[in-house]
Amino acid sequence: MYKLYPYFTNDGSVGLFSPEADDIYHSTYGALTEAYEKFVLPANVKYFLKNNSQIKILDICYGIGYNTKSFLNYFLEKFFSNFEIKNEKIFNNKANIDKIYSNNIYNREIYTDNIEKNSETLINIDTIDNDNVLCEHSINSFQKIPINPHLNNEALYSNNLACEKSLCSGQKYKIFIKALDNDKTLLILSPFFRQGNEDDKKYNNLNFNYEKISKLLNNKFEAKYKLNPAINFALLYKICNKLPEIIGNSEISNILDSNEYKPFFDSEIMACFKKINESDVSEYPQEAISSFLHNIYYNHISTSYKIVLEYLISDNFIFEPVIGDARTSLINDKDTYNLIFLDAFTPAKCPCLWTLEFFKLLYEHLSEDGMILTYSNSASIRNAMLNAGFYAGKIYNNEFNKFTGTIAVKNKSLIKFELSEYDLGLINSKAGIFYRDKNLNLSNGEILASHKSEVEKSCKMSSSRFIKEFKKKNCL
Numbered sequence: 001m002y003k004l005y006p007y008f009t010n011d012g013s014v015g016l017f018s019p020e021a022d023d024i025y026h027s028t029y030g031a032l033t034e035a036y037e038k039f040v041l042p043a044n045v046k047y048f049l050k051n052n053s054q055i056k057i058l059d060i061c062y063g064i065g066y067n068t069k070s071f072l073n074y075f076l077e078k079f080f081s082n083f084e085i086k087n088e089k090i091f092n093n094k095a096n097i098d099k100i101y102s103n104n105i106y107n108r109e110i111y112t113d114n115i116e117k118n119s120e121t122l123i124n125i126d127t128i129d130n131d132n133v134l135c136e137h138s139i140n141s142f143q144k145i146p147i148n149p150h151l152n153n154e155a156l157y158s159n160n161l162a163c164e165k166s167l168c169s170g171q172k173y174k175i176f177i178k179a180l181d182n183d184k185t186l187l188i189l190s191p192f193f194r195q196g197n198e199d200d201k202k203y204n205n206l207n208f209n210y211e212k213i214s215k216l217l218n219n220k221f222e223a224k225y226k227l228n229p230a231i232n233f234a235l236l237y238k239i240c241n242k243l244p245e246i247i248g249n250s251e252i253s254n255i256l257d258s259n260e261y262k263p264f265f266d267s268e269i270m271a272c273f274k275k276i277n278e279s280d281v282s283e284y285p286q287e288a289i290s291s292f293l294h295n296i297y298y299n300h301i302s303t304s305y306k307i308v309l310e311y312l313i314s315d316n317f318i319f320e321p322v323i324g325d326a327r328t329s330l331i332n333d334k335d336t337y338n339l340i341f342l343d344a345f346t347p348a349k350c351p352c353l354w355t356l357e358f359f360k361l362l363y364e365h366l367s368e369d370g371m372i373l374t375y376s377n378s379a380s381i382r383n384a385m386l387n388a389g390f391y392a393g394k395i396y397n398n399e400f401n402k403f404t405g406t407i408a409v410k411n412k413s414l415i416k417f418e419l420s421e422y423d424l425g426l427i428n429s430k431a432g433i434f435y436r437d438k439n440l441n442l443s444n445g446e447i448l449a450s451h452k453s454e455v456e457k458s459c460k461m462s463s464s465r466f467i468k469e470f471k472k473k474n475c476l
């Protein structure tokens with residue numbers, strides 16, 4: 001059976017481990033927090049949507065979808081004034097789920113009349129002054145940059161938003177998200193993962209050998225962000241429609257029914273899927289699933305979730321999962337994107353998605369005003385970005401006073417934190433030698449082997465010598 005290695009991270013979201021990659025999928029300090037702070041907030045979405053009514057996102061290495069979900073949550077929170085995460089359940093009455101269409105899923109009449117058409121109140125986009133009261137923080141002792149300690153991580157990136165109480169309605173925006181991953185099972189399971197609390201850590205049965213994780217999971221619990229449950233429901237809806245073969249799939253049912261994994265899944269979403277699963281949808285799968293979920297939505301979803309859910313299941317939000325090697329998926333893709341989230345396993349584990357050639361491929365898929373965001377700070381990744389034609393900059397986390405990732409852009413003015421003299425020096429040392437995959441078809445093992453031999457042959461300065469000399473020169 002397909003095996004999962006889940007545990008609750010320090011913000012209650014579920015993190016996974018991959019024995020094959022010998023790598024974690026998510027940061028232990030919080031899978032959801034990481035998605036927000038490394039991918040969504042630095043993208044300055046409010047600024048982008050100030051000038052555009054549609055946004056196209058490419059989520060490379062979707063996994064269980066935290067980057068997509070965090071983006072949607074952020075968008076709903078900022079652009080739907082009535083967005084509010086209630087403590088109540090998403091369904092009016094849980095018992096109803098059992099009754100829903102247990103007799104006849106082919107009841108394809110779509111109920112639309114009992115929806116409350118709340119008139120959309122308009123939102124306020126926060127205004128953040130371009131504060132010039134700056135102070136200095138030293139970053140890893142190598143770079144001093146002026147940072148305003150009064151800004152939170154969101155404000156840090158959105159303070160170039162013109163001070164204007166602009167009012168806009170979320171419904172006017174179109175969102176297109178393409179999600180790439182080679183693990184179909186995981187993608188299908190993505191809407192089922194729940195957000196727990198400190199107590200749920202008792203389910204953390206770390207039955208894999210990764211000592212580092214267990215130590216870090218004892219850190220402080222802090223649920224900074226909370227996902228609106230409508231997001232998982234909408235993703236289930238979209239995934240069932242795109243991949244109707246998942247209905248009646250015994251592998252998926254076995255995973256969902258397994259006692260080992262149950263604590264990590266949301267019981268409401270599971271109950272809903274179970275009902276679809278029990279029905280015979282073989283004849284017209286897409287239509288049947290669609291009407292089934294629509295009917296659940298119109299009859300059983302709590303009023304407080306209706307507005308955002310109506311938006312998410314409408315065609316204003318298009319979710320397109322593409323299963324397969326991200327290189328092939330992209331070679332066959334003709335779209336360009338405004339945001340690209342690159343969340344592959346670390347370069348040492350999954351180099352095929354960090355090569356010069358892969359970044360060149362990404363260059364063709366990024367719009368002129370677009371941005372690639374990634375958690376990697378590696379000199380070789382930054383060098384590959386530069387050689388592919390991008391400008392590279394850094395992602396800064398105010399709270400930790402740390403650089404936590406890299407962005408690649410075509411328009412230099414989108415960079416808020418430029419590479420420092422230290423970063424550029426490291427890029428020119430052996431540490432900056434990037435991975436190669438000439439025809440975008442080598443295995444990770446082949447890429448690693450040729451990279452190793454190139455580093456060994458290179459006459460460039462070693463990174464340790466560069467760091468030593470840099471420290472000496474700068475009296476550090």
Ligand SMILES: C[S@@+](CC[C@H](N)C(=O)[O-])C[C@H]1O[C@@H](n2cnc3c(N)ncnc32)[C@H](O)[C@@H]1O
Pocket residue numbers: 024025026035061062063064065066067180181182183186324325326327343344345350352353
């Ligand atoms: C670090 S995890 C991504 C976590 C994810 N963003 C999330 O929010 O759950 C890396 C993901 O890359 C996928 N992956 C690994 N190699 C891949 C490849 N060559 N093409 C596409 N996906 C790949 C894995 O299946 C895994 O889901």
